[in-house]
Amino acid sequence: MFEITVKMDVLKEIVGVVSTLVEEVKFNAEPEGITIKAVDPAHVAMLVMELKPEAFEKYDAKGLAFAIEVDKLKDLLKLGGGDDTVVMHHDEEKNRLVANLGNLKKEMSLLDLTGMSDPKVPQLNLEAFVVLSVGELGRGIKASESVSEHVALSAEKDQFIISAAGDRDSAELVLGKDELVEINTPESMRSLFSLDYFSSMVKAIGGKGDVKIFLGKEYPMKMVFSIADGNGDVTYLLAPRIEE
Amino acid sequence: MFEITVKMDVLKEIVGVVSTLVEEVKFNAEPEGITIKAVDPAHVAMLVMELKPEAFEKYDAKGLAFAIEVDKLKDLLKLGGGDDTVVMHHDEEKNRLVANLGNLKKEMSLLDLTGMSDPKVPQLNLEAFVVLSVGELGRGIKASESVSEHVALSAEKDQFIISAAGDRDSAELVLGKDELVEINTPESMRSLFSLDYFSSMVKAIGGKGDVKIFLGKEYPMKMVFSIADGNGDVTYLLAPRIEE
Amino acid sequence: MFEITVKMDVLKEIVGVVSTLVEEVKFNAEPEGITIKAVDPAHVAMLVMELKPEAFEKYDAKGLAFAIEVDKLKDLLKLGGGDDTVVMHHDEEKNRLVANLGNLKKEMSLLDLTGMSDPKVPQLNLEAFVVLSVGELGRGIKASESVSEHVALSAEKDQFIISAAGDRDSAELVLGKDELVEINTPESMRSLFSLDYFSSMVKAIGGKGDVKIFLGKEYPMKMVFSIADGNGDVTYLLAPRIEE
Numbered sequence: 001m002f003e004i005t006v007k008m009d010v011l012k013e014i015v016g017v018v019s020t021l022v023e024e025v026k027f028n029a030e031p032e033g034i035t036i037k038a039v040d041p042a043h044v045a046m047l048v049m050e051l052k053p054e055a056f057e058k059y060d061a062k063g064l065a066f067a068i069e070v071d072k073l074k075d076l077l078k079l080g081g082g083d084d085t086v087v088m089h090h091d092e093e094k095n096r097l098v099a100n101l102g103n104l105k106k107e108m109s110l111l112d113l114t115g116m117s118d119p120k121v122p123q124l125n126l127e128a129f130v131v132l133s134v135g136e137l138g139r140g141i142k143a144s145e146s147v148s149e150h151v152a153l154s155a156e157k158d159q160f161i162i163s164a165a166g167d168r169d170s171a172e173l174v175l176g177k178d179e180l181v182e183i184n185t186p187e188s189m190r191s192l193f194s195l196d197y198f199s200s201m202v203k204a205i206g207g208k209g210d211v212k213i214f215l216g217k218e219y220p221m222k223m224v225f226s227i228a229d230g231n232g233d234v235t236y237l238l239a240p241r242i243e244e
Numbered sequence: 245m246f247e248i249t250v251k252m253d254v255l256k257e258i259v260g261v262v263s264t265l266v267e268e269v270k271f272n273a274e275p276e277g278i279t280i281k282a283v284d285p286a287h288v289a290m291l292v293m294e295l296k297p298e299a300f301e302k303y304d305a306k307g308l309a310f311a312i313e314v315d316k317l318k319d320l321l322k323l324g325g326g327d328d329t330v331v332m333h334h335d336e337e338k339n340r341l342v343a344n345l346g347n348l349k350k351e352m353s354l355l356d357l358t359g360m361s362d363p364k365v366p367q368l369n370l371e372a373f374v375v376l377s378v379g380e381l382g383r384g385i386k387a388s389e390s391v392s393e394h395v396a397l398s399a400e401k402d403q404f405i406i407s408a409a410g411d412r413d414s415a416e417l418v419l420g421k422d423e424l425v426e427i428n429t430p431e432s433m434r435s436l437f438s439l440d441y442f443s444s445m446v447k448a449i450g451g452k453g454d455v456k457i458f459l460g461k462e463y464p465m466k467m468v469f470s471i472a473d474g475n476g477d478v479t480y481l482l483a484p485r486i487e488e
Numbered sequence: 489m490f491e492i493t494v495k496m497d498v499l500k501e502i503v504g505v506v507s508t509l510v511e512e513v514k515f516n517a518e519p520e521g522i523t524i525k526a527v528d529p530a531h532v533a534m535l536v537m538e539l540k541p542e543a544f545e546k547y548d549a550k551g552l553a554f555a556i557e558v559d560k561l562k563d564l565l566k567l568g569g570g571d572d573t574v575v576m577h578h579d580e581e582k583n584r585l586v587a588n589l590g591n592l593k594k595e596m597s598l599l600d601l602t603g604m605s606d607p608k609v610p611q612l613n614l615e616a617f618v619v620l621s622v623g624e625l626g627r628g629i630k631a632s633e634s635v636s637e638h639v640a641l642s643a644e645k646d647q648f649i650i651s652a653a654g655d656r657d658s659a660e661l662v663l664g665k666d667e668l669v670e671i672n673t674p675e676s677m678r679s680l681f682s683l684d685y686f687s688s689m690v691k692a693i694g695g696k697g698d699v700k701i702f703l704g705k706e707y708p709m710k711m712v713f714s715i716a717d718g719n720g721d722v723t724y725l726l727a728p729r730i731e732e
Binding site: 142145171175 | 592593596
């Protein structure tokens with residue numbers, strides 16, 4: 001049983017986040033909402049998305065898991081504007097996802113679920129965190145891009161630092177308390193990450209809103225933000241790179 | 245004898261239509277207007293364009309046929325805005341087409357007409373037709389693009405359907421009487437076409453205005469629309485593909 | 489000693505001009521301003537730029553010559569808007585150029601100056617000149633592009649002509665006294681140039697403002713324009729091509 005009505009804008013947010021890590025995505029639809037758990041093929045990053053029924057214009061689902069190529073959802077996004085709504089249901093007989101956009105109907109084949117088990121989400125012990133605008137993260141990423149393939153995130157007392165060091169060049173963005181929404185660092189933390197992964201994740205958040213980053217010492221980071229007007233939560237986990 | 249003044253906007257429409265099918269185009273200029281007849285190299289589609297003298301700001305021509313590379317006309321379009329006018333005349337001595345855009349002059353060499361005879365336009369017996377906005381056609385094409393390389397056009401009583409079926413996915417746009425300008429189908433018609441050709445043709449029509457499509461049963465289609473503020477008519481013919 | 493504050497817009501103009509000819513640039517900074525002299529690798533064109541201290545928001549420099557990859561400055565331009573200012577200083581210990589954009593810091597390694605001597609600027613005897621808007625030059629270039637790889641510049645009494653002739657096609661823009669700001673031609677001048685070089689140079693001038701072109705007979709041309717709100721001067725020299 002699966003029949004939902006969703007705004008194109010919300011579908012776009014969902015697809016945007018999912019496509020940063022995987023090309024095929026599994027949806028778990030239950031009465032309390034939809035859950036997506038995915039790891040990228042290189043096992044460097046993980047994503048957990050939880051969408052409440054309120055994220056949708058209409059929501060009616062129970063006990064259905066299905067997987068689909070992300071590109072099919074991307075193609076669907078091209079067929080309407082952000083304010084349009086799309087009605088989607090599961091055709092059990094043909095095992096297809098059927099989308100209706102007004103007088104337009106699209107039937108999309110689903111993937112075999114065999115072997116597509118949900119990844120186990122690791123428990124991380126991350127005491128330090130910082131809340132900041134996506135825009136500031138974007139500036140730090142842009143400055144790092146020409147310098148190195150890695151970016152270091154550091155949290156110190158009242159400061160969050162995005163930095164990159166190449167062989168001979170370096171870039172550094174220092175954000176003080178006034179430029180952050182919140183910061184909590186019992187002690188100094190610092191970890192190095194793949195700039196490529198981090199940059200894709202930040203792009204998926206979109207321009208608006210804040211993001212909460214949990215940091216450790218040479219430890220995975222956790223990035224949490226909300227989508228679908230606050231009715232959906234996304235958690236990204238990203239494994240660290242070893243500093244030379 | 246050939247000397248005309250044409251608005252860049254009108255020239256752009258003409259070049260846009262012609263360039264969907266051919267890279268070299270032959271113009272037949274007579275006192276009653278210009279006629280262009282062209283088939284694409286694969287002989288899948290044909291185009292007939294008729295431009296009245298009123299399509300031009302000034303028109304003075306008689307008994308001149310000349311052929312030119314379409315790219316030369318495209319280059320000319322880059323040299324001015326849509327409201328600019330270009331004066332074109334035939335330099336008989338050099339056998340060149342000379343274009344003047346204000347203080348800018350361009351001389352373009354013409355092609356040898358030997359062997360460039362006008363194609364014979366087939367007489368088609370097409371009883372069903374539908375008139376609709378180009379925008380609706382565009383939606384149907386976009387939905388079909390990710391599904392198949394072919395698109396089926398069907399006309400039934402009060403319905404015009406654009407559909408595509410791939411191995412496992414499908415797309416379908418059903419347009420009812422309210423979404424059509426006019427429909428006339430003595431009986432159900434359906435033919436399959438190359439999506440690529442159909443899509444190029446629809447793009448050449450431009451965003452505004454309506455188009456009239458004549459359909460048969462596994463038979464060529466005819467698409468008719470006007471350009472140059474109603475002072476020019478275009479007819480596209482497109483051969484069908486065989487349904488598997 | 490080198491510490492300056494510069495508007496991003498001005499830095500963009502400087503980098504735009506320099507990047508037309510070279511990938512590595514040497515700055516000579518003295519109390520009376522910055523001088524840049526560069527030739528392109530093929531020795532077809534030369535550039536002399538002089539920036540007064542007034543071109544900068546703050547300027548404090550003496551006896552420093554340094555060279556840097558132009559791409560590093562281009563990357564810097566991406567980190568702020570046109571009205572932002574960047575503070576740059578020379579870190580003598582590390583021999584780096586350090587740029588601060590608000591809370592963002594970038595350290596850029598410098599190039600070894602060995603062998604990077606300033607080119608000697610030739611004395612040219614050019615009596616004819618014309619002053620015109622960059623927009624008119626752009627039109628002439630666009631018309632020439634599809635015709636030939638060379639462009640001829642001619643100055644006659646009261647006329648400046650940009651023309652190109654291919655094997656069978658030709659383009660010509662004739663600018664009369666009314667379309668020019670100023671013209672001074674003791675006798676007719678004409679030289680042929682690489683369209684590629686000429687086009688890059690004209691693009692670097694930007695959309696606004698006038699440019700002064702000095703012409704001879706099959707002789708190098710000199711193109712002079714100002715940047716940084718009149719506080720900087722650029723001279724381009726371009727060697728002629730031989731007419732066949």
